[in-house]
Amino acid sequence: MEQTQVQRKLESLENSFICGNCEDVLKVFPQECIDLVLTSPPYADQRDYGSDDSLISPDQYVQWFAPKAQEIHRVLKENGSFVLNISDKVVNGYQHLFVFELVLFLCKDIGFHLVRDYIWYNPATPPNVFSRGGYGRTKKSHEYCFWFSKGPEWTFNLDPIRKPYGKDMLKYLQGKGKGDRNRNTRPSTHNFDCEKVWNDNGGSDPGSVIEIGNTNSNDVFAKLCKERGISHPARFPEKLAEFFILSGTDEGDIVLDPFSGSGTTAISAARNNRRWIGIDANQDYCELASARMNLEFEGASNGD
Ligand SMILES: C[S@@+](CC[C@H](N)C(=O)[O-])C[C@H]1O[C@@H](n2cnc3c(N)ncnc32)[C@H](O)[C@@H]1O
Structure with missing residues (x-):
């Protein structure tokens, strides 16, 4: 594709939520057009999102993710980054290894390079429920955010994330x-x-442990969910998205979330003057995310 064609194609996709299986949707994207892919795919066996891909077994997880990873790698620019937020699962009494298998696969088979493994620490302090029933362990108070690069150089801005x-x-x-x-x-x-x-x-330097409570105190989103009678069960906090968007991209860059859910990545990208694209397999979530975006930026221009 010629550069002008790439530009035109990208302009037709940017600042929108696209409904579909990301693996298929990404196939129409030009090569090497995205600066940052920041996403949180469905975790294994965790929640029913009302699409065909819900409830992926931990044993099948790498196989399920493989074709999507190939597309993510293809659409990323050579100096682009891929940030994957994911958590694991206890299966038959033990923590399953699919997250670590996936990281190995992404590096050894797809060709990503691990830049840094981040811990998103949620300091919430509920009573322990995991010590019952013979599980014998503390709650898991963190999720992983793996930052991968495609090539040997990538955008990294430390100043906006200093503590x-x-x-x-x-x-x-x-x-x-x-x-x-x-x-x-x-x-x-x-x-x-x-x-x-x-x-x-x-x-x-903020280091590699990012402490953010995952409270549902987003008024705009809460109001919207109430009005529409639906919600999204697994949002991540906007502050988490912001950490990677500010450090991993420059203003005007393009941020893609191929599992965009309620649109948190896109909202943060727009708030920080980046272009964005969201993809989700569930039509209701795409509509919810669009409405959230419009409400967040009511009266302001966000490129919509
Ligand atoms: C963990 S949630 C993402 C939440 C998002 N980070 C937020 O803050 O709202 C995962 C999303 O992936 C979507 N999904 C599942 N399989 C998909 C697929 N094959 N392609 C695109 N989206 C998919 C689900 O509908 C769900 O909204």
Whole structure:
């Protein structure tokens, strides 16, 4: 496809929710046109989303995901990234390994490179229910977010995701407290193992554990669900999407969510001046996501 044709095709797809099996829908996308794929597919055996693909067995999960992964890889730009939010499942008393099998498959068979495995930590504190019935373990308070690159270089912006410094680091940067910048020791008083001394970059590196409660306090979405008498059972928080959109793309880039559900990725992309495409197999969810987008940006132009 010529560059102008690619551009035209992309323009016809962007800023819309497309209903269908992503594996089929992606086939009409041009090669290497997407900057970031950020998505949370149905987890194995977890929920019925009212489409053919609901309730995928953990043993079949890699096989189910394989053709979709091939399409995701094909549509990503060479410097693009794929962020996969997923969690696992206890089967016959043990945690099933399909998540780890999938990561190996994506790297060894599809050709992705693992950039960083992130933990999305949900600090909710419900009573423990897993210690009953002989399961004998704590609740799982995290999900995985695997950041893969397609090629050897990818977009990464640290500044928009920096966190405030801790107390000790603030003192250290002011030349006070523990640690000595002149003697090259850290606030913990350990020695630096290099010549560099930490400078104030306006905030700290947020690390690989992202703490966000998954509360359903989105007024716009809650209002919409009430009006329409439907909801989406497995939204992720907008803050989670934002973390990867801000760090993994630049303004004007294009973000794809092939399992877009209630449209969280798209909303965050639009809010941060990125272009977006959502795909979901369930028509009701596509309509819900479109209505959510319109409500979120009522009166404002989001490119819709
Ligand atoms: C975990 S949910 C995504 C939730 C989304 N991140 C949000 O915040 O709302 C997974 C979604 O994948 C959709 N789905 C399942 N199989 C699909 C397929 N083959 N192609 C596209 N969407 C699919 C389901 O309808 C469901 O909405």
